[in-house]
Amino acid sequence: MINFIGTGVALITPFKSDLSIDYDALQRLVEYNIENGTDYLVISGTTGESVTVTTEEKKTLVKFIAKVNSGRLPLVLGIGGNNTAAVISEIKTTDFSNIDAILSVSPYYSKPTQEGIYQHFKAIAEISPKPIIMYNVPGRTSSNMLPETTLRLANDFENIIAVKEAGNNVHQYLELLRSKPDGFLVISGDDDLALGVALAGGSGVISVIGQALPKEFSEMIRLGIAGKAKEAYSIHFKLMPITGLIFSENNPAGIKAVLDALNISKSHVRLPLVEATDKLKKNIEMAIRDLGKS
Template sequence: MAIFKGAGVAIATPFNANGEVNYEEFERLIEFQIANGTDAIIVCGTTGEAATMSEEEHMEVVKFCIDKVNKRIPVIAGTGSNCTETAVKLSKIAEEYGADGVLCVSPYYNKATQNGLLAHFGAIAEAINIPIILYNVPSRTGCNIMPETVVKLCRQYKNIVGIKDATGNIAQTSRMMQLAEGCVDLYSGNDDEIVPIMAVGGLGVISVLSNVAPQQTHDICQKCLDGDFATARELQFKALPLVKALFSEVNPIPVKSALEMIGIKAGPLRLPLTKMEPANEAVLKEEMQKYGLI
């Protein structure tokens, strides 16, 4: 059984002015998500600025989220690293804390061959019992998990169950699903590709858009799951201008501005990320208004 179907939010991490995690506001964001139809929470991923957290802080945020959600919906912890030992360590702690699964990005900077990816993800799978979703985002990592590698991992390890696909390459995704013959749980990693990904067998999305539009993102996915792709397509089209604005600068710069616009005190970004450019922020505000969020 899949960890979740529908819209999983790649949740942002609110910070105080001094740069520390704002747990009070983080709880508000968690409750906002659950109250508005989010199907799962993915904590400490790219959108959560995990790359700027110490291991201790990273796992404190994961534990806080797991405890506050309290099994109402699945919580998937981002535990990937370009160091296999670190990824194993974080994944084991997430399992101890009660995570429903982990999201593991392919190694970045040092990268890996396909054989290296098999060994890296295999080591994580052998260290834990909870489900693992691979995360393929070559634009950030410089490392592409090829379809054959994904399928081999999902067949070889019972707890490697699927992939967050942010390749933007629908031909590669289709090839993977053709090879998989049902053994790969596929999630879109791009908010502008929810319907195309679900049309080739995806179960939903791991979404940035869901931070500010959880119900709407859920609805796009649900229409696909119901087989109503005509309505899903219209909902996807309606969201495209806002999605474009949410990615006008590197994620999560725009979405933290968007959260502020709806009254969530997302706070500052951690360097090297900086505040959104005023011109881009003005466009984002306009699209938020058009979409009915403010």
Template sequence: MQVQNQLKGTGVAVITPFTKENAVDFTALGKVIDFLISNRVEYLVLLGTTGETPVLSTAEKTDILLYSYEKIAGRVPVVVGIGGNDTRHLLEDFTVLPLEKATAVLSAAPYYNKPSQEGIFQHYKLIAEASTKPIILYNVPGRTGRNMSAATTLRLANEVPNIIGIKEASGDMAQCMQILKERPEGFLVLSGDDALALPQIACGMEGVISVAANAFPSEFGNMVRACLMNNFSQARAINNELIPTYDLMFAENNPAGVKAFMYKMGLIENVLRLPNVPLSKPVFSAIEEWMSNNR
């Protein structure tokens, strides 16, 4: 099956659970993986920014991948997040991290440096040529400080064969529609905004890489599948139920919001690594109230 066809529907940017002592909690990670797969998500994204990768060591990333591959055991495709703002160092990650069982690599645009559009193009061109796995671009200007323009995305899609798609999280619907209108055949366009997934799929996106689906894989996955079948009345009904959770999840920072939900569900400890901290008491209390009224 073509890689792009394996990565339609709901992918989950999997959180990294930590113990109370702040070590990676592999027992909880296994529980989360089983929870997501049993609730029919289409694929998992490991080591994305939702997984708090900026505060994971290379050894921890390697251990997470090896453990997860074994736990997943081929039940769903796996995408691995490898991104950064030092292109040369990023090339080393592609050789150090175990990618043999990965279906593709999701690579966030360089953050903080604020490169020009030409710099973004050359960065992706170099890593795509060096990678043994297909590359999915990730445009998330709210985190990186620089938007990757539709023109740059389309240039990469047309000129670099190993780039097969994009997770588009600019929130700019006009930009999204331009990419969808002008993309080459087979180029995968995925939503990176849970709250915008429904209208973006209506515009032609093939799915979403979701944060919210960590906590609500069945509901969110059903919403996305309904969208892809053009059953928007069903999709709207599900999405309307989920809208309050989107607001609570992203009220302060990601992944503090989704981790709070998952803690209340008994899946993980409510632990993050600095500089991120758990949600403030008022927001956490609002999540508890929502859970008590809806679960």
């Protein structure tokens, strides 16, 4: 069993000006992360604009990233939704030969009860050929998977190995850390809270900003997991401005603007998202200069 401890990054999907996938930029991004300390890569998450990537594009992305990665880092694939049967169908028809785990979001839009959320993940766990990282992000799903539901699933299914918690709720993180079974991973999905979660006993982060600043962010998380708060917070304070900026309009427009400023990929996004405003791009460029990255 691979332990997803440290810094995972939710990869963007780079686009050209015609909004086709920019595979040259994607290769640069993957290599950049591998070379600078990222611990694992997450494909087809929200940051990857999964809702506007077609089924065929998703298959091609997985194959391409797996080829570039060439077994160097663990790979996590996002497969989730609010139609349980469709999620199960996708899992059953997916080639997992290069994938180490599934990241599956708690059902969105439908706003199921806690029992509905439990039964959704139970159904997935019963057929999944790979370990499952559940993903709780109430700001996007309009439904909070409560700690008691997460812990019930963690205790009932050995192949549910972790939760990516992104409710920006410190108390909820602490309740999970206090009560989780041995070996179950609590992974931060909030870049701004990731260090505090690591210091409190969390297993790390699936980060957005981390893919642009992998050396700094992954070192911060390593220090946090090791309990070296003073050293870790010295990095955290330096990263605070850029971390705040990338979420000020929408994700992934902010992180794409950062990667554009770093000459890794362009800032194009697919509708209904729009690119970061000129004001945000300028603020991001200044923040990058302040970090000595320009």
